[in-house]
Each structure stands twice: as C-alpha cells, then as structure tokens.
Amino acid sequence: MKSFKHLSLMVLFVGVFSSSTLLADNERKLSVDDKNTTKHSTKIKGERIKYTATTGTQPVWDEEGTPTASLFYTYYQRTDVDDKATRPLLISFNGGPGSASVWMHIAYTGPKVINVDNEGYPLQPYGVKTNPYSILDVADIVFVNPVNTGYSRALAKKDGSMPSKAELKTMFFGVNADIKYLADWVSTFVTRNERWRSPKYLIGESYGTTRVAGLTKExxxxxxxxxxxxxxxxxxxxxxxxxxxxxxxNRLPYFAATAWYHNALTTELQQKPLAELLAQVEQFTLREYLPALAQGGFIAPEHKQRIAEQVAKYAGLSVETVVNSNLDISNNYFWKDLLRNRKQTVGRLDSRYLGIDKKVVGARPDYNAELSSWLHSFTPAINHYLREELGYKTDLRYNMFGNVHPWDRSGNNTGENLRLAMAENPYLNVMVQSGYFDGATNYFDAKYTMWQLDPSGQMKDRLSFKGYESGHMMYLRHEDLRQSNQDIRDFIIKSTPAKEQAAKY
Structure with missing residues (x-):
C-alpha cells in the first residue's frame, strides 16, 4: 500500500495492540495514514460506469496535532467525469452506535451488494454481486467507519499507554464527541480529495441519523x-x-403493517393495499388512539373498550391483550404474541423475518431473527470483498459491531441543530427513508420526527418522506433496493442547485 506518511502507532484492539500488517513479532498494528486504489467498471441502469475504489486510513488529530485515532474508509470515485466542482459527494455513516459502515456499503448505495435472494435472505456462496441501482452514476461515495468499527481504532497516547474508558468516552464515545471529531475528519477528507467545491450530501442509517443530523450543523x-x-x-x-x-x-401503524404482512388481520383489512390500510390506521392513531391514551386511567370504560377493539383489529391481537395492556402494547410483547398461535416470533428490525423460541409462552422473543440472518451474509461478504476484490490487506478483525460503550447520550440537540442548519442554509434539503416493517425505528415515529423538526412549517417543502414494504434495511428487498436508490438519485438531482440558483430566501 502507498502511504502518505510512514507512520504506525499502537492501537487498542480486544486487549492487544493491533496493526494493518502482520510483522515478524506477530503484533497487529494499524497503518495510521495510508491508502490503496483499484480500478473498476460496472453497469448502472444500463450505463457503463468506470470508477476507482480507494480503501485506506486517515487520522483523527487532537488540538496539538497528535494522531488520536485512525478511521478506515472506502471511497468510490467515478473516473469518466472531468469536473469535480459539479460532481456530488455522498458521505455515508451507519449507526449503532458501534456499527461499521458495512450495511449501506455492500447492500445499498455502493457498486456491489451482498448475495441475497429477492427478499433479502442469505444465499451461499457468500459474497457480493453487481449493484445495478447504485447511485455512483450521479455521485461519488465515501463510507466512513467511526472509532472501533470496521478497521478504525483509537491510538496510543504519547507515553505509549492506551486511553482509559473515560478518556475514550470524552474523545469519541458520545453524541457530541462523535459529531465533533467526525466533522474534523470529514473536513480533512474533503480537503485531501479536493472536494470543497462539490455539492455535498450526508446519509446516515439508524443511530447514523443522529450522527448526520448533528454533523450537518457542526x-x-x-x-x-x-x-x-x-x-x-x-x-x-x-x-x-x-x-x-x-x-x-406511534407503534400502531407499524403493528398494522406487520400483521398485514403475516396475514393476521381480518379479511376486510387484509384485502386492502398496504398504503391504503396504513393511511386509515394513521388517521385513527392521531384522531382517536392518541387522545384515548392521553386520558390514562380516567378514560371511560366503554370508550376504553371501543378503542381496544379497534386497536386489536388493526394490530392482529386479541381485545383482551389490548385491554390488559391498558391500551399500550410493548414492542417486545407484540413480536412474541402476534404469531404465538403459529409458534413463531417476528423480527425486531424487520418483522418479515420469523423466529422459533424455546417456549411459546413468554413476553419477548429469545433472539432477533433478522439480525441472525443478516450477520450470516454480511460478515463473510465484507471480509472477502475488502481483501480480495479491493486489495486491502490487514490482520485486524473487521468489527461489525465495536465496543463503544458506555456511550454518552446527554446533550442530544441534533434535531434542533438540523432545523437551525436548514434555516441558515436555503440549499439544504432533508429526506427520510423508512421501512414499514421496521420495529426498532418505526416509520410512523420517523414521520412524527419529520413533522416536529420544523414546527413553523416554513421549510416543509424541503422535507420529504419515502416509505418501503420492508424493514430497517429496506434495501435488502430487491424491489426496494431499486426504488430507494432511485429516491436518493432523484433527491440529489433535485437538491443540486442550478448554475444561477443563489442560496437565498
């Protein structure tokens, strides 16, 4: 690999020091600042695209200019485009906190996607295949791994000792610390790669949305x-x-979507198209269910019974369950109870996935059926792809999920900061993408957040919502891979200003 600086420092990795090259003493050490570039071509929407893939590490520095961590990234750049000033750059983060960038990298927007069937279930041999819907035709993409995810690691201090847990929390592992050091890193990346004039976009998934909402303002x-x-x-x-x-x-529309998918509703509701059903459930939720819940224990018994009957009908549960839950059904209980009569559970992040528990009784599933399925295919695929197709050689373990805890969640003003950034920047647009079968970050919560982001309503024409008939990672379903990428493509094209379009109200 070609290095910017011949610099190797010791890093924390599961109690040992780690590195990017296996040396004679068998220590693993991270190459703090290096990169490797390979050339490729692919076909996107029928068009032949030539591009380079750069894998490497780039440091994070403290105020004295000392490297404190190094982040692993993968940067895709289309090579048959001459003008970087008009070429958009998409900066991509996953979430967790503690999750690598693997998920959107090799399943969503990148030029390769994992080998799964049309609904997203793993297939062997594990690996990747061409993504014919990648947005690389309209934007370059960099996938960033925060500290302790992927191959990214914290570095030893000047005295050779590793930072303590408390120090790591202050430097990296918290809502605001995360945003601060990543903003510095992004600025350096943009400078090094001469992208200051390019239109720039941030994309984050799950906790990554907290990250990019805060990064936008930072x-x-x-x-x-x-x-x-x-x-x-x-x-x-x-x-x-x-x-x-x-x-x-806010859980009820998600419950209804899941029950509809599993044919657990009445014939009348089951025959409705999902979009039509959800519009009906959303109106009931806002106009009747929410006011009923607000009355708590003082709701009239006959009113409580009527609401319980309607909630049960939409959620595919028994009226008794809803009444005995005081109209408030937990996610865990829903995942366990919806298909209890079939002796199956439904997944948390994607309720299309089914699980089998040791006992049919109980109030929550034994495990997350969808995550077990995803790790089947993603883990071997990313390890194979980075090493054998992109040529990044290392003996570090690729952390699908890294240890970033305890995570400091205090002072989370990322939504308000995103609103303020939009107010200050007339160019700035925001799009929300959600899967209807996601129970971890459900789609109606996402709509609610979007509605509350700008209470004035003066910027709602720059806010948009897109929903899909899949779960947390909607792009695993083939039809949604196509549509969700197209929605991003349309969003980028629409929000890239024309040559004479000034940033003003």
Whole structure:
C-alpha cells in the first residue's frame, strides 16, 4: 500500500495492540495514514460506469496535532467525469452506535451488494454481486467507519499507554464527541480529495441519523462546510422526544403493517393495499388512539373498550391483550404474541423475518431473527470483498459491531441543530427513508420526527418522506433496493442547485 506518511502507532484492539500488517513479532498494528486504489467498471441502469475504489486510513488529530485515532474508509470515485466542482459527494455513516459502515456499503448505495435472494435472505456462496441501482452514476461515495468499527481504532497516547474508558468516552464515545471529531475528519477528507467545491450530501442509517443530523450543523458552524442534503434512513428520534402516549400510539401503524404482512388481520383489512390500510390506521392513531391514551386511567370504560377493539383489529391481537395492556402494547410483547398461535416470533428490525423460541409462552422473543440472518451474509461478504476484490490487506478483525460503550447520550440537540442548519442554509434539503416493517425505528415515529423538526412549517417543502414494504434495511428487498436508490438519485438531482440558483430566501 502507498502511504502518505510512514507512520504506525499502537492501537487498542480486544486487549492487544493491533496493526494493518502482520510483522515478524506477530503484533497487529494499524497503518495510521495510508491508502490503496483499484480500478473498476460496472453497469448502472444500463450505463457503463468506470470508477476507482480507494480503501485506506486517515487520522483523527487532537488540538496539538497528535494522531488520536485512525478511521478506515472506502471511497468510490467515478473516473469518466472531468469536473469535480459539479460532481456530488455522498458521505455515508451507519449507526449503532458501534456499527461499521458495512450495511449501506455492500447492500445499498455502493457498486456491489451482498448475495441475497429477492427478499433479502442469505444465499451461499457468500459474497457480493453487481449493484445495478447504485447511485455512483450521479455521485461519488465515501463510507466512513467511526472509532472501533470496521478497521478504525483509537491510538496510543504519547507515553505509549492506551486511553482509559473515560478518556475514550470524552474523545469519541458520545453524541457530541462523535459529531465533533467526525466533522474534523470529514473536513480533512474533503480537503485531501479536493472536494470543497462539490455539492455535498450526508446519509446516515439508524443511530447514523443522529450522527448526520448533528454533523450537518457542526460542519456548517465549525468547518464552514455547507451541505446540500441530509438523508435519514430508518431514523432515531434525533433528540426530538417521543414519550408517554405519543410513544405508545406511534407503534400502531407499524403493528398494522406487520400483521398485514403475516396475514393476521381480518379479511376486510387484509384485502386492502398496504398504503391504503396504513393511511386509515394513521388517521385513527392521531384522531382517536392518541387522545384515548392521553386520558390514562380516567378514560371511560366503554370508550376504553371501543378503542381496544379497534386497536386489536388493526394490530392482529386479541381485545383482551389490548385491554390488559391498558391500551399500550410493548414492542417486545407484540413480536412474541402476534404469531404465538403459529409458534413463531417476528423480527425486531424487520418483522418479515420469523423466529422459533424455546417456549411459546413468554413476553419477548429469545433472539432477533433478522439480525441472525443478516450477520450470516454480511460478515463473510465484507471480509472477502475488502481483501480480495479491493486489495486491502490487514490482520485486524473487521468489527461489525465495536465496543463503544458506555456511550454518552446527554446533550442530544441534533434535531434542533438540523432545523437551525436548514434555516441558515436555503440549499439544504432533508429526506427520510423508512421501512414499514421496521420495529426498532418505526416509520410512523420517523414521520412524527419529520413533522416536529420544523414546527413553523416554513421549510416543509424541503422535507420529504419515502416509505418501503420492508424493514430497517429496506434495501435488502430487491424491489426496494431499486426504488430507494432511485429516491436518493432523484433527491440529489433535485437538491443540486442550478448554475444561477443563489442560496437565498
């Protein structure tokens, strides 16, 4: 590999020091600042695309200019485009916190996707195949792995000792620490790769939406880098609270979608197209279910019974279950109870996936059926792809999920900061993407967050929502891989300003 600096420092990795090359003393050490570039071509939407793939590491520095960590990244750049100034750059993060960038990298927007069937279930041999819907035709993409994810690691201090857990938390492992050091890293990456003039977009999935919501404002305020668009995939609350009756009520449309998928509804409801059913359930949720929950124990018994009957009908549960839950059904109980009579559970992140528990009785599933399925295919695929197709050689373990805990969740103002960034930047647009069968970050919560992001309503024409008949990683389903990428492509094209379009109100 070609190095920017012949620099290797010791890093923390599962209690040992680690590195990118296996040396004579058998220590693993991270090459703190290097890169390797390979040339490729693919076909996207019938068009032949030539591109380079750069895998490498780039440092994070403290205020004294000392490297404190190094982040592993993969950068795809189309090579048959002459003008970088008009070529959009998409900066991609996954979530967790503690998750590598693997999920969207080799299943969503990149030029390769994992070998799964049309619904997203793993196939052997494990590996990757061409993604005919990648957005690489309209934008270059960099996939970033925060500290302790992928091959990214914290570095030893000047005295050779490793940072303590408390120090790591202060430097990297918290809502605001994460945003601060990643903004510095992104600024360096943009500078090194001469992308300051390019239209820039952020995309984050799950906790990554908290990350990119905060980064949008941090880049704008501290790095003076203005973003054209921020994409929130299966978003968290981004600091906009959903508590009490709102939290309980917002689950119902997701429950209805899941019950519909598993044919657990009445014939009348089952025959409706999903979009039509969900529009009906959403209206009931806002107009009747939420006000009923707000009345708590003082709701009239006959009113409670009527609401319980309707909730049960939409959720595919018994009226007795809803009444005995005081109209508030937990996610865990729903995942366990919906198909109890079939002796099956449904997945958390994607309720299309089925599980089998040791006992039919109980209040929660034994395991997450969807995550077990995903790790089947993603883990071998990313290890094979990076090493054998992109030529990144290392003996470090690729952390699908890294240890970043305890994570400091205090001071999460990312939603409000995103709103302020939009107000300050007339170019900035935001798109939300959600799967209807996602029970971890359900789609109606995502809609609620979008509605609350700008209470004034003056920027709602720059906010958009897209829903899909799949789960947390909607792109695993082939039809949604096509549609969700097209939605990103349309979003980028629409929000990239014309040559004479000024940033003003």
């Amino acid at each position: 880049l704008q305020s501290r790095q003076w880098m203005y973003i054209n668009g921020t994409i929130l995939v299966s978003p968290t609350d981004i600091g906009i609270k959903r508590e009490g009756p709102v939290k309980a009520a």
